[in-house]
Amino acid sequence: MRVVSAEEVTRYLSWGGLIQRLHTTFVNGVESPPRHHHAMHRPDGEATMLLMPAWEAAGYIGVKMVNVFPQNADHGIPAISGLYLLSEGKHGQPLACIDGSELTRRRTAASALAAQALANENAETLLVVGTGKLAPMVIEAHASVRPIKRVLIWGRNPSKAAAIANEYAERFETQVVEELAAAVAEADIVSCVTLSTQPLIKGEWLTPGTHLDLIGAFRPQMRETDALCLRRSEVFVDTYAGAKGEAGDILQAIEEGEFQFDQIQAELAEVLSGAKSGRSTPEAITLFKSVGASLEDLAAAIEVWESLPESTAS
Numbered sequence: 001m002r003v004v005s006a007e008e009v010t011r012y013l014s015w016g017g018l019i020q021r022l023h024t025t026f027v028n029g030v031e032s033p034p035r036h037h038h039a040m041h042r043p044d045g046e047a048t049m050l051l052m053p054a055w056e057a058a059g060y061i062g063v064k065m066v067n068v069f070p071q072n073a074d075h076g077i078p079a080i081s082g083l084y085l086l087s088e089g090k091h092g093q094p095l096a097c098i099d100g101s102e103l104t105r106r107r108t109a110a111s112a113l114a115a116q117a118l119a120n121e122n123a124e125t126l127l128v129v130g131t132g133k134l135a136p137m138v139i140e141a142h143a144s145v146r147p148i149k150r151v152l153i154w155g156r157n158p159s160k161a162a163a164i165a166n167e168y169a170e171r172f173e174t175q176v177v178e179e180l181a182a183a184v185a186e187a188d189i190v191s192c193v194t195l196s197t198q199p200l201i202k203g204e205w206l207t208p209g210t211h212l213d214l215i216g217a218f219r220p221q222m223r224e225t226d227a228l229c230l231r232r233s234e235v236f237v238d239t240y241a242g243a244k245g246e247a248g249d250i251l252q253a254i255e256e257g258e259f260q261f262d263q264i265q266a267e268l269a270e271v272l273s274g275a276k277s278g279r280s281t282p283e284a285i286t287l288f289k290s291v292g293a294s295l296e297d298l299a300a301a302i303e304v305w306e307s308l309p310e311s312t313a314s
Contacts, residue, residue: 001094004304006102012307015144018109018300019116025299026269030054032294034241045071054294059089062298064100070195078133079195080104086301096305105137107300110238111213112141114288115189117271118236118278119211123188124149129200129224130193130216131155135164138191138215152177152187181205192216192224203228208283214249218291222248227258233287234280235264236271242291249289
């Protein structure tokens with residue numbers, strides 16, 4: 001069995017290849033049971049273990065284990081860590097143990113795939129809300145599908161926001177922003193990658209044509225937007241099952257009586273296959289809520305495996 005490091009994931013998992021693989025996998029489908037979600041009570045706070053299995057009908061088999069420790073921010077280490085085990089489909093033999101943190105970071109490209117289908121084609125200004133490990137990934141991924149020229153960055157820690165702005169200053173016009181309301185009004189795409197439990201984005205700030213990309217909140221108790229964001233938007237999700245079980249932005253808006261589940265326009269596979277339409281007009285506000293799906297991890301793991309120089313497809 002091959003051990004694939006984070007550095008190798010970075011080297012061999014190109015954005016173009018990953019986005020195309022995700023598109024194919026969403027359209028073709030895989031078997032993906034509900035994510036196993038286990039709360040862990042640690043001495044310094046709450047943590048979560050996630051187990052995410054998926055398999056092709058006659059092909060690859062995979063499972064990801066992720067540990068989420070929000071309190072790691074106090075120690076200067078990433079909040080999310082894990083690994084991915086990929087097996088071949090004929091006999092179930094393990095092929096590779098892949099660094100799960102880097103795989104998870106890069107499979108954020110699913111949101112770029114959604115933006116490719118939902119955001120206006122001339123979207124040039126990207127606002128990134130959050131300064132964790134996913135922030136650079138959404139910049140890279142969205143820039144691979146839309147002509148991004150300006151990148152605005154907001155975070156609770158200004159020094160982290162400044163570091164990201166400096167990292168991308170040669171490729172884009174970057175700016176650290178303090179006033180979220182003004183930044184949201186300027187942005188063509190707003191991408192949120194936080195672990196917030198309180199709304200950060202207010203619906204009253206959204207302007208016609210905006211695409212709102214919600215990645216961070218992955219538990220019912222978490223949310224990055226208020227209910228007005230959903231009410232003003234054409235709402236899409238990565239999967240209905242994930243949205244119904246874990247999308248705090250949607251579930252809390254429903255609890256408040258401000259939204260209904262059947263108001264969701266489509267899940268991503270329906271848009272990509274043409275079964276349902278995406279954005280209705282250039283002036284519409286679109287919202288894509290992702291909680292992460294095991295389908296995405298399997299697609300990313302397969303793309304890594306088949307891109308390794310010495311690997312052979314199962």
